[in-house]
Amino acid sequence: MQIYNMENEKHEQIAGAACGAIAFFIWGLSPLYWKVLKTVPALEVIMHRVVWSFVFLFPIIFIQGKWEEFVKVLKKPRILIILLFTAFFVAFNWLIYIWSVNNGHIIEASLGYYINPLVNVLLGVIFLKERLRVFQLIAVIFACAGVLCLTFYYGKFPWVSLTLAFSFGFYGLIRKVVSVGSLTGLCIETLLLSVPAGVYLIYLQFHDTGAFLNNGAVIDTFLAGSALVTALPLLLFILGTKRLNLSTIGFLQYIAPTCMFLLGVFVYNEPFSRVQVITFSLIWTALGIYSFDSMINYKKMQKKSGLI
Numbered sequence: 539m540q541i542y543n544m545e546n547e548k549h550e551q552i553a554g555a556a557c558g559a560i561a562f563f564i565w566g567l568s569p570l571y572w573k574v575l576k577t578v579p580a581l582e583v584i585m586h587r588v589v590w591s592f593v594f595l596f597p598i599i600f601i602q603g604k605w606e607e608f609v610k611v612l613k614k615p616r617i618l619i620i621l622l623f624t625a626f627f628v629a630f631n632w633l634i635y636i637w638s639v640n641n642g643h644i645i646e647a648s649l650g651y652y653i654n655p656l657v658n659v660l661l662g663v664i665f666l667k668e669r670l671r672v673f674q675l676i677a678v679i680f681a682c683a684g685v686l687c688l689t690f691y692y693g694k695f696p697w698v699s700l701t702l703a704f705s706f707g708f709y710g711l712i713r714k715v716v717s718v719g720s721l722t723g724l725c726i727e728t729l730l731l732s733v734p735a736g737v738y739l740i741y742l743q744f745h746d747t748g749a750f751l752n753n754g755a756v757i758d759t760f761l762a763g764s765a766l767v768t769a770l771p772l773l774l775f776i777l778g779t780k781r782l783n784l785s786t787i788g789f790l791q792y793i794a795p796t797c798m799f800l801l802g803v804f805v806y807n808e809p810f811s812r813v814q815v816i817t818f819s820l821i822w823t824a825l826g827i828y829s830f831d832s833m834i835n836y837k838k839m840q841k842k843s844g845l846i
Contacts, residue, residue: 554781558790561774564767566797569639569647569806571767574760578749580637582742584629585735586750587764592728594765598773599725607722618730620716625727627709631702638698644802645810650702651795652821655788655828656681657707665711673831677824684820691813720776724769788832792825 575583599608611617638647656678662668670678688696713723742748750761779787799818802808 550781554778555790556778557774557781558778558787559793561771561778562790562793563797564771564774566794567801568767569644569798569801571760571764572636572639573806575636575749575757575764576640577753578757578761580633580640582739582749583636583761583764584633585738586761587632587768588629588728588731588735589739590762590765591768592725592732594769595721595725595728598769599722602721604719604722604725607719608725611718611722611726617716617718618726620712621718621723621726622730624709624712624716624723625730627705627712628724628727629731631705631709634698634701634705638702642806642808643698644798644806645808645814646696646698647702648795648798648802649696649818649821650699651706651798652792652818652825653681653685653699653703654706655791656824657703658710659828661707661711666714671831671835673827673834677828677831680820680824680827684817684824687813687820688817720772724772788829 572583599605611621635647638644659668659670659674660678663670685696685700716723718726739748739750743750746752749757751758778790803810
């Protein structure tokens, strides 16, 4: 019986790792998708992404048996207000990301998502009064050194990277205070955003300035298909997190920015200067320290709880 349980657990972990890895690969390779929509303004792409995502997610709420949770949340004004804030942050993050991809800033975007775990640590200290462990502090110092290096060398603040990192960081921070599942939360966020998004898209169509139905079948398909790029990796991520521990997910999350970085350098030939090499080296060092600290801390917590 024990051998059977161990074998079953092993299969669950493999399945979880596969789901998580595929989710992060989809997110990391998504610039290939958004580049097809380069002729469409980023704001219009986001409006379509919001509306089509809700259309795609709403039936899944029924399939996953989340309808009761969905209705319960809709009846709670306080939670809806919080989700309105998170909806703003995630939409803003999407907007900056798609703009950066289609304006030659994929490398900067990847830097933002590399920095994001360290921003989460920083926000936890500022807003949740969490205490920095020694290695976390060292990791944050290395990351700050990387950002300052880029800023002083170019004389230009890396706003794309930091905006992506902090907008997603604040999204995660605010979602921490509301006990709503990932799928239900995203569905309600897209519902809240679909009202203004729908009005905006109808206005564009009424004035014959919208991309949908005016720029060919390929553009129409990719605008409607933006729901899959949004919801499919999220569902895979949810399946993965149910089967894996947080430290494994922590390592897998670097797949996405690494794919973006490689696309920016080798596929889209974005300039990658010596100072950027130094910056990324500092950030990667910071992430190595952060990951090492996370792994050690996770093992300590397991040992304390008697799991190992």
